[in-house]
Amino acid sequence: MNELIDKLIQGKDDRILARVLSWVENNTEQGKAVLQKIPHFYPSWVIGITGPPGAGKSTLTNALIQHLVEQNKRIGIIAVDPTSVFTQGAILGDRIRMSEYFLHPNVFIRSAASRGNLGGLCGSIVEMIDVLRANQRDVVIVETVGVGQSEVEIASIADITILVLVPEAGDDIQAFKSGIMEIADVFVVNKADRVGANTFVQNLQNMLHLRTHIADVPVVKTVATKKEGIAELWENITKIHVHIQKNEIKQKQLLQQKIERLIQKELWLKVQQYDIKNHIQLMNLADLNTYIIVDRILQDIITKPE
Numbered sequence: 001m002n003e004l005i006d007k008l009i010q011g012k013d014d015r016i017l018a019r020v021l022s023w024v025e026n027n028t029e030q031g032k033a034v035l036q037k038i039p040h041f042y043p044s045w046v047i048g049i050t051g052p053p054g055a056g057k058s059t060l061t062n063a064l065i066q067h068l069v070e071q072n073k074r075i076g077i078i079a080v081d082p083t084s085v086f087t088q089g090a091i092l093g094d095r096i097r098m099s100e101y102f103l104h105p106n107v108f109i110r111s112a113a114s115r116g117n118l119g120g121l122c123g124s125i126v127e128m129i130d131v132l133r134a135n136q137r138d139v140v141i142v143e144t145v146g147v148g149q150s151e152v153e154i155a156s157i158a159d160i161t162i163l164v165l166v167p168e169a170g171d172d173i174q175a176f177k178s179g180i181m182e183i184a185d186v187f188v189v190n191k192a193d194r195v196g197a198n199t200f201v202q203n204l205q206n207m208l209h210l211r212t213h214i215a216d217v218p219v220v221k222t223v224a225t226k227k228e229g230i231a232e233l234w235e236n237i238t239k240i241h242v243h244i245q246k247n248e249i250k251q252k253q254l255l256q257q258k259i260e261r262l263i264q265k266e267l268w269l270k271v272q273q274y275d276i277k278n279h280i281q282l283m284n285l286a287d288l289n290t291y292i293i294v295d296r297i298l299q300d301i302i303t304k305p306e
């Protein structure tokens, strides 16, 4: 085990990394043991990229990878998106474009099941990010498709969350649920080569100004397919990161959310192991009080030794 952890930390053997990622993704005891034995987690920048399907998240990630590879950074990507071109690109063009980085020695790309056992974002995303951190990745990018709760969830996990929008969103912008707008540390208006991009950016900025608490969130225009705007995006990310490093409150908040998430998951795994069905079979329906049963099961789960 120690040898394996040494290798993981040295970051030279991607097969070891892949193996450990599978362990934590499948909630194995080995995975947990590795995570508990990591002596020091590398201070990777964890960046979440979210937004509606087709907004260009994968293309943007790809452009970011190029930008970072040129700076000699080690990068880890987790694509929590069943349709991601990183994992099963049906479009040949995308596949060809990705392959250059699939093989790059400083890039590791991994897909993750989008549905975790809690029903939201991949159940082991926190652990997978930590494995990549242990593996000394300078930047860890998590691409999540922005449907349902996942974009809000990613903001509680990533240091910096990028919300990718496109000019086609047009007037819908008024209808965006506040929760979605509030999670972004950076707005990207991608496909800025499309008609209406400038108007859209203007409308977005106007809307942000009305919401004073998010008025300062930067808006960056990109054309991901042409890798335009990427340097500016990275500059903004860097600025925010510097800010976060100084912000102990935000760091502790992230830590709290992480701990809560992990506890929630551990408890849920235990609930699933607990044979509730059988428990109920033994009861007499007539004198069954749901709340007492819940309380009793919880007591059992918490006090039960491993």
Ligand SMILES: Nc1nc2c(ncn2[C@@H]2O[C@H](COP(=O)(O)OP(=O)(O)O)[C@@H](O)[C@H]2O)c(=O)[nH]1
Binding pocket: 051, 052, 053, 054, 055, 056, 057, 058, 059, 060, 084, 085, 190, 191, 192, 193, 194, 222, 223, 224, 225, 226
């Ligand atoms: N015109 C234009 N098309 C883009 C741009 N970025 C991405 N696309 C295209 O939009 C489509 C969806 O991109 P993809 O990255 O898979 O979106 P995702 O679902 O958000 O990951 C692909 O056909 C891309 O080539 C852009 O900046 N301009």
Ligand SMILES: [Mg+2]
Binding pocket: 057, 058, 059, 081, 083, 084, 085, 143
């Ligand atoms: Mg994608």
